[in-house]
Each structure stands twice: as structure tokens, then as C-alpha cells.
Amino acid sequence: xxxxxxxxxxxxxxxxxQVTLSCSPISGHRSVSWYQQTPGQxxxxxxxxFSETQxxxxxxxxxxxxxxxxxxxxxxxxxxxxxxxxxxxxxxxSPTAGVGETQYFGPGTRLLVL
Amino acid sequence: AQSxxxxxxxxxxxxxxxxxxxxxxxxxxxVYLFWYVQYPNQGLQLLLKYLSGSxxxxxxxxxxxxxxxxxxxxxxxxxxxxxxxxxxxxxxxxGSNSGYALNFGKGTSLLVTP
Numbered sequence: 001x002x003x004x005x006x007x008x009x010x011x012x013x014x015x016x017x018q019v020t021l022s023c024s025p026i027s028g029h030r031s032v033s034w035y036q037q038t039p040g041q042x043x044x045x046x047x048x049x050f051s052e053t054q055x056x057x058x059x060x061x062x063x064x065x066x067x068x069x070x071x072x073x074x075x076x077x078x079x080x081x082x083x084x085x086x087x088x089x090x091x092x093x094s095p096t097a098g099v100g101e102t103q104y105f106g107p108g109t110r111l112l113v114l
Numbered sequence: 115a116q117s118x119x120x121x122x123x124x125x126x127x128x129x130x131x132x133x134x135x136x137x138x139x140x141x142x143x144x145v146y147l148f149w150y151v152q153y154p155n156q157g158l159q160l161l162l163k164y165l166s167g168s169x170x171x172x173x174x175x176x177x178x179x180x181x182x183x184x185x186x187x188x189x190x191x192x193x194x195x196x197x198x199x200x201x202x203x204x205x206x207x208x209g210s211n212s213g214y215a216l217n218f219g220k221g222t223s224l225l226v227t228p
Contacts, residue, residue, distance in 0.1 A: 004157070033215065043204065043218035056215050090157055097214055100146040100165040105157035 001027055004093050004106035012112045018079040021109045025072050025093030031055075032074040033103060034066060037088040046089075049074055050097055078111075086113045116141040116207040120219035127195055127226055135190040135222045137205035147188040148206040148216065149179055158204065164188060175199070200226045 005024045013019050025032050033056075034046040045058040049068035066076040072093075078085055088110050092103035121136040139145060146165050150158040162173025169181040179190045188205060202223050206216040 035216075035218075042220045043206075043216075045215040045217070048215060058215065092158075099210075099214065100163065100208070101214075102148075102160050102163065103216060105150075105159070107155070107157045 004091055004104055006089075006091050006106040006109050008109060009107065010110050010112075012114065013081050014114050015081055015083060017081050018077060019081060019111060020075055020077045021089055021091075021111075023074045023076075023091030023093075023106060025074070025091075026104055029093035029095050029104070030072050031094045031097035031101075032068055032072065033092045033094075033097070034074070034076050035090045035092065036060075037090060037108070038086070043090070046076065048097060055097070081113045083113050086111060115211060116143075116145055116209045116217050118205050118207050118217055118219040120203075120205050120222050122222050123220065124223045124225065127224065129197055129226055129228050130194050132193050133191065133195050133199075133224065135203050135205075135224065137188045137190065137219060139186050139188060139205075139207045141186075141207065141209055143209045143211050145207050145209045146214075147179075147181060148208070149173065149177070149188075149190050150204045150206060150218075152202045152204065152221075154201075161190070161203075195224070195226045197226050197228065199224060 031050045033048040048056040068074045088108045090108045092105045094101045119138045127133045148163045149161040164181045172178045205219040
């Protein structure tokens with residue numbers, strides 16, 4: 001099976017702009033989670049979607065949003081970009097996000113905000 | 115909520131030497147523990163996980179970890195490391211009161227030298 005794919009891999013934006021990142025989960029996986037990775041804060045959970053519904057959300061401002069489509073593909077959007085949003089954004093998928101289920105990570109999208 | 119502390123930010127070790135990467139967790143509920151590895155410019159790959167049962171967990175690439183409830187620890191070990199083990203290692207915890215999102219430690223950078 002193909003792994004988790006994320007597009008684009010690299011992105012440069014300027015402050016105030018908005019950005020949309022895309023994630024295609026492993027075939028058959030219905031849960032998609034997003035994480036932000038920065039040198040200062042480490043890996044932080046953004047949100048998780050299952051069957052097009054947001055089931056869980058981390059402690060991020062409302063500028064960060066996401067959605068999931070019927071084919072389980074997911075997008076996350078960041079509006080009004082700030083310099084501090086520069087990070088590696090990782091997407092992970094799992095079959096159902098059940099107890100102890102393994103999350104499979106994509107390679108990430110590296111976002112640089114200037 | 116659950117949290118994880120990785121006690122060493124960097125661990126230098128010589129090739130073929132044993133290594134232990136330390137992880138302590140805190141939680142008021144039953145937890146599930148994970149170790150992930152991240153190679154440069156890649157996403158995270160699961161090494162092993164503890165859900166229940168035997169406290170000694172064996173993973174990929176010769177790694178193993180021991181769950182110690184009394185010491186709230188989940189240390190990762192390998193008896194003989196290779197140059198190719200050079201990477202960032204993350205301990206993570208999830209539990210029922212966090213919606214099973216992964217809470218990651220800050221990571222330990224393992225540097226293996228000849």
C-alpha cells in the first residue's frame with residue numbers, strides 16, 4: 001500500500017496570507033490527524049478527523065482549521081499567517097483511531113512564513 | 115491530560131555500543147505508550163508501542179522498551195547501535211482523556227559515531 005502523502009512538500013508564504021495543506025491517508029484509513037512540529041514547541045497535536053467529522057482538537061487558535069472529505073483525504077488551512085506558524089506540518093492516518101492504534105505519518109509539509 | 119518527559123535532549127554513542135533513551139510519563143488514567151523515530155527530512159516511523167500485557171516490548175530494528183508503571187517510565191534500549199540509527203527519537207503517550215491524540219516528548223537526538 002502507498003503510504004501517507006502530503007502536498008506540497010515545501011511552501012513559502014508571507015505574513016497575513018493563508019495556506020492550505022493536503023493529506024492523502026493510506027488506503028482504507030478513515031482517521032486523519034494533524035501535528036505541528038517546531039524546534040521550540042516540538043510536536044503538537046492540531047486536530048483529528050474521522051468520517052468527515054472533527055473528533056478532537058488541540059490547543060491552537062481558530063486560524064487553524066481543517067476538514068475531511070468523503071474519500072478520507074484531509075486538508076488543513078491556516079489563515080492570516082504569522083511568523084510563528086513556520087513549522088513542519090505532519091499528517092498521520094490510522095484505520096479508525098481506536099485505542100492504541102498506530103498512526104502512520106507522512107513526510108510532512110515544511111511551511112516557511114516570511 | 116497525559117504528558118511525557120524525555121530526559122536527554124542529545125545522546126552521543128559509539129557504534130556497536132548499547133544505548134538507552136529515557137522517557138517518563140505522567141497520567142491519571144491508563145495510558146498507551148509509543149516510541150517513534152524521525153530520520154532527517156522524513157516523517158515519523160513507529161518503533162514500538164505498549165498497550166497492555168508484557169511490560170517488555172520488542173520493536174523494529176532491534177529496539178525494545180520496558181514499561182514500568184511504578185516508576186512511570188518507558189525507556190528505549192538497543193544492545194548495539196549502528197551508524198544508521200542516528201536520528202531523532204520521540205516518546206509519546208495517549209489515553210482516554212485526550213481522545214487518543216498523541217502527546218509527544220521533546221525528542222532525543224541520537225548521534226552514533228564510528
